[in-house]
Amino acid sequence: MIHTLAVSGYRSLRNLVLPLGRLNLVTGANGTGKSSLYRALRLLGDAALNTVVASLAREGGLPSTLWAGPETIARSVRKGEFPVEGTPRQKTVSLKLGFAGDPYSYCIDLGYPPPAQTAFPLDPAIKRECIWHGGIYRRASVLVDRNNRLVQLAPGTTAKHEEPVVLTKDLSSTDSMLATIGDPQRAPEMLAVRESIRGWRFYEGFRTDSASPVRTPQVGTFTPVLNNDGTDLPAALKTIRLFGDRAALDRTVEDAFPGSHVDVDEQGGRFEVRLRQHGLLRPLSAAELSDGTLRYLLWTAALLTPRAPELMVLNEPETSLHPDLLPALARLIVHAAETTQLVVVSHSQLLIQALGLNPKCSRLHLEKSFGETVLEGRTLFNTPKWEWPVR
Known part of the structure; x- marks a missing residue:
């Protein structure tokens, strides 16, 4: 450390x-x-x-x-x-x-x-x-x-x-x-x-616009580390579910979106993110998800990596997230800090307050x-x- x-x-x-x-x-x-x-x-x-x-x-x-x-x-x-x-x-x-x-x-x-x-x-x-x-x-x-x-x-x-x-x-x-x-x-x-x-590892925002590659099916490969641009999100989530902390993944998604469950659909070797939400008859594809929802799933894949690094640096992870999601993001960050050293740069008072509740958080x-x-x-x-x- x-x-x-x-x-x-x-x-x-x-x-x-x-x-x-x-x-x-x-x-x-x-x-x-x-x-x-x-x-x-x-x-x-x-x-x-x-x-x-x-x-x-x-x-x-x-x-x-x-x-x-x-x-x-x-x-x-x-x-x-x-x-x-x-x-x-x-x-x-x-x-x-x-x-x-x-x-x-x-x-x-x-x-x-x-x-x-x-x-x-x-x-x-x-x-x-x-x-x-x-x-x-x-x-x-x-x-x-x-x-x-x-x-x-x-x-x-x-x-x-x-x-x-x-x-x-x-x-x-x-x-x-x-x-x-x-x-x-x-x-x-x-x-x-x-x-x-x-x-x-360094993460400072992910592209989630309508033309982002994250919203389209990607070739699925074993992905224990999410890429900096997040384009391999489906494969990273699939890897967590099969080889990582599957319970933490389900708990994190439930914490942010009550009644929801994330899964990865596979067709012809290509993976696509699917989010099942309470009250809907079918899962939503990545192309249908809001920017904030998709960005939260990206942070989930980055922080629940099965191959924890010695140091991970996050630059303004609150960008494009609704304030209601920030307490759940803070809990996800605290959970990740149990296995890796984290440096989080933030402007958000809500995220700052939520992380500040943890006695192990050092504020600079x-x-x-x-x-x-x-x-x-x-x-x-x-x-x-x-x-x-x-x-």
């Missing part, structure tokens, strides 16, 4: 360190950085897939994603005694992402490529990557260290080597060591971190201070300790 999430230099997240529990609820007004936090988590996930550079390019390149404010915000400025002004930069430009977990922690540091590499000036270069043991970065706890192109094991990592073991000296500045280096014998930690991150309320996203109520005593590796 991830205990600490750290982001530095990404959009409004100038230097944000958050404590995480089993169930985390991220709230805040519009523009406080909730979406940036969600995207930062996705970028961390992209590092294990070697797509972090491409993801930043889709956001406009490194210049468009960096913190746009001054390098430091003086106390006199925060008191309103002086206006915000830029100052000569003292530190190198960097965008840093990291987390501390059990048993390993990881961070990545991106910056501008060397001046000689001008063919792709907007592409970030990976400057540092580290995997260490424990929650707080210390040189003595580093297991795998990447410095520009050089990737090596720390001294004493293996019993036979008391000196650093070089894994490669020529790693491309656009390639993450997690995705490109595989050495399970000498660096099993890297394999463990990579596979853990690759299992993370974000606010803006001089353009910077900060955690409400943060102090030096309740902020997790975090250290970044030096370039």
